[in-house]
Amino acid sequence: MATNDTTKKPAAAAAEKSTAPTTETAPARSPRKPAAAPEAVVGPAVRAGVDPVRVTLVHHHTIDGTDYPPGAQLLVSPDYAHRLRGQGYATRV
Template sequence: MNSTPKKPAADTAAEESTEAVTETAPARPAHKATLVPDVVGPALPTGADPVAVTLAHHHTIDGTDYPPGAKLLVSPDYAHRLRGQGYATPA
């Protein structure tokens, strides 16, 4: 059982209308695009620059086929793996 008395509807509406809305939503910082859309393969680590590689052999990355000679931007770790496995030409 609720022991607090209800206020009449007219009083509640009057109180709400006298309150001025002065609060504004806090400013949100501008969203920075952190993803580089041209980078293929694993995600680029924070603060790392993409590395350009040229494929030496046909290779499929994330379901996309790339022919030999294709120039791609990849993360430094992925570039090292591609070169080690013979898929990319040595730098």
């Protein structure tokens, strides 16, 4: 059986070290952009020779720092549309 050779510091000594108040501020949130034009493709790029797909969001979602409310219709790549539907962010057709 292993033993611990370190000794505990008395509570008074530990309290003396931590008497200075510490204040930490939360990191600043990145600014949000307004929603893109409805005809712009958002999210990952569409592969060559593939047409983008229109999806309707059912939940609030942020893509590339842009907020999209529920009901927003977006043009996205078919792969991204599949991921959004699988995660419950877009309606199933």
